[in-house]
Amino acid sequence: MFTSFKDIIRVCEERSLPFWKAVLLDDCRESDISEEASFEKMKSIYLAMKESDANYDPNLRSASKMVGRDAEKLRLYQQDHQMLCGGFSSRVMVRALRVAESNACMKRIVAAPTAGSCGVMPAVLVTVQEARGLSDEEMTRALYVASGIGGIIAARASLAGAEGGCQAEIGSASAMAAGAAVYLSGGDEHAIADSCAMALSNLMGLVCDPVAGLVEVPCVKRNVIGAMNAISSADLALAGIRSQIPADEVVDAMKSVGHMMAPQLRETGQGGLAATPTGQRLCQELMEEK
Amino acid sequence: MNIFDIVGPVMVGPSSSHTAGAVKIGNVCRKLFGEEIRAAEIYLHGSFAATGKGHGTDRALVAGLLGLSVDDERIPDSFALAGEQGMDVSFHTISLGEDAHPNSAKIIMHGEEGRSMEAVGASLGGGRIVIDEIDGLRVNFSGEFPTVIIHNVDQPGHVAEVTSMLQHKSINIATMQLYRTGRGGHAVMVIECDQEVPRQSLEWLSKLEGVEKVGYYSPN
Numbered sequence: 001m002f003t004s005f006k007d008i009i010r011v012c013e014e015r016s017l018p019f020w021k022a023v024l025l026d027d028c029r030e031s032d033i034s035e036e037a038s039f040e041k042m043k044s045i046y047l048a049m050k051e052s053d054a055n056y057d058p059n060l061r062s063a064s065k066m067v068g069r070d071a072e073k074l075r076l077y078q079q080d081h082q083m084l085c086g087g088f089s090s091r092v093m094v095r096a097l098r099v100a101e102s103n104a105c106m107k108r109i110v111a112a113p114t115a116g117s118c119g120v121m122p123a124v125l126v127t128v129q130e131a132r133g134l135s136d137e138e139m140t141r142a143l144y145v146a147s148g149i150g151g152i153i154a155a156r157a158s159l160a161g162a163e164g165g166c167q168a169e170i171g172s173a174s175a176m177a178a179g180a181a182v183y184l185s186g187g188d189e190h191a192i193a194d195s196c197a198m199a200l201s202n203l204m205g206l207v208c209d210p211v212a213g214l215v216e217v218p219c220v221k222r223n224v225i226g227a228m229n230a231i232s233s234a235d236l237a238l239a240g241i242r243s244q245i246p247a248d249e250v251v252d253a254m255k256s257v258g259h260m261m262a263p264q265l266r267e268t269g270q271g272g273l274a275a276t277p278t279g280q281r282l283c284q285e286l287m288e289e290k
Numbered sequence: 291m292n293i294f295d296i297v298g299p300v301m302v303g304p305s306s307s308h309t310a311g312a313v314k315i316g317n318v319c320r321k322l323f324g325e326e327i328r329a330a331e332i333y334l335h336g337s338f339a340a341t342g343k344g345h346g347t348d349r350a351l352v353a354g355l356l357g358l359s360v361d362d363e364r365i366p367d368s369f370a371l372a373g374e375q376g377m378d379v380s381f382h383t384i385s386l387g388e389d390a391h392p393n394s395a396k397i398i399m400h401g402e403e404g405r406s407m408e409a410v411g412a413s414l415g416g417g418r419i420v421i422d423e424i425d426g427l428r429v430n431f432s433g434e435f436p437t438v439i440i441h442n443v444d445q446p447g448h449v450a451e452v453t454s455m456l457q458h459k460s461i462n463i464a465t466m467q468l469y470r471t472g473r474g475g476h477a478v479m480v481i482e483c484d485q486e487v488p489r490q491s492l493e494w495l496s497k498l499e500g501v502e503k504v505g506y507y508s509p510n
């Protein structure tokens with residue numbers, strides 16, 4: 001896998017390849033499979049992503065009862081009101097909640113890059129597909145873009161909240177979705193890298209502070225901000241706005257910020273919102289239930 | 291790791307590191323043990339200990355030991371399933387030291403005839419894992435490749451025997467690691483391969499003089 005944006009951009013330029021194709025060819029070489037086999041596999045992942053959205057059950061609640069039914073609440077509100085966010089963005093928000101709630105309710109989802117952040121990519125991608133009438137094949141290419149980006153972050157930093165805080169999960173998902181959205185809107189490899197740099201910069205330092213240690217509060221709603229940050233970062237990059245700090249350096253900074261985070265802020269459920277009086281009370285109540 | 295670990299896996303929630311990764315650690319341990327597990331002592335470290343219960347890590351590890359896959363919707367019910375299949379499970383908290391990954395578990399498995407095996411695994415995020423220790427010896431493999439684990443007496447020639455066998459079967463080595471307790475003591479070879487290793491070749495290896503045990507893990 002590629003370990004830097006610099007490398008992937010160099011390959012794109014030297015061989016006149018689009019970003020997604022550079023990632024695809026690299027995977028074929030490394031995994032020793034044909035382009036067709038790799039593409040089919042990636043397409044099945046995209047279809048599973050769409051399914052995770054379609055299979056949302058508005059009646060489900062998580063075992064802790066802290067999460068569930070909010071996506072439906074937002075959808076009904078969106079139906080009857082002129083939302084501040086507007087049509088496209090509000091649909092992105094609803095989808096992010098749908099998929100993230102499904103995950104908390106132990107339904108089948110696609111970890112992208114993690115389960116806690118599984119709502120970000122489908123929220124952005126499925127909504128773009130719907131708005132622009134794109135084929136599943138084009139969406140599959142966008143997934144290659146996203147996976148190439150995630151691979152770079154995994155190699156240089158981390159995708160685990162326990163290591164890097166929420167910036168490693170929602171932040172990474174947001175960067176992956178931003179890059180994919182830039183591709184789908186006709187942006188080149190430089191715009192893709194810039195959108196990632198901005199998406200990661202905006203969420204840098206985000207801590208992992210799950211109440212009662214569950215992937216529910218605040219994780220589900222952070223999928224919404226991850227998705228919204230992705231589309232705004234994508235639009236910034238598509239407008240030609242550059243990140244002053246190159247994407248690779250942003251990822252390196254994210255790694256170092258993760259190392260500076262106290263363990264209480266890295267998925268141990270001991271800091272941030274988890275440590276608030278209400279967070280503690282919810283945790284206590286759940287423990288007593290068991 | 292490849293791109294399908296980044297976008298993927300398709301899995302049952304809620305956590306790729308604490309649920310899917312835990313299932314995989316259980317899967318790899320089950321295959322390494324190579325026989326039905328009658329009892330398992332599971333020790334949770336770090337974040338696994340702090341938030342494991344909330345993420346279903348305990349149920350996921352047991353699901354993995356039972357051989358369920360990460361997208362199997364029976365994962366939440368694994369304790370009941372273990373009961374039905376006659377597998378006793380106990381949970382404990384442990385500190386594996388500062389160097390251990392926060393998402394680590396140590397699993398001691400016991401078989402039908404008193405054989406037991408101990409392994410330490412860590413979940414690295416996104417469902418990827420690493421096995422750090424087998425029977426007290428440090429190792430390092432991902433469970434993504436067919437992997438041969440050979441316990442032998444530390445004496446000249448064993449590496450050559452194993453690599454010649456692999457060459458003879460046209461099997462390419464992806465990574466290879468050697469560990470030993472001390473000169474002439476107990477040694478372990480961990481070899482990740484690009485192709486599957488045939489059963490009869492593994493049996494042949496296990497009969498060689500000085501070879502104490504041959505373990506094999508296939509991701510497929």
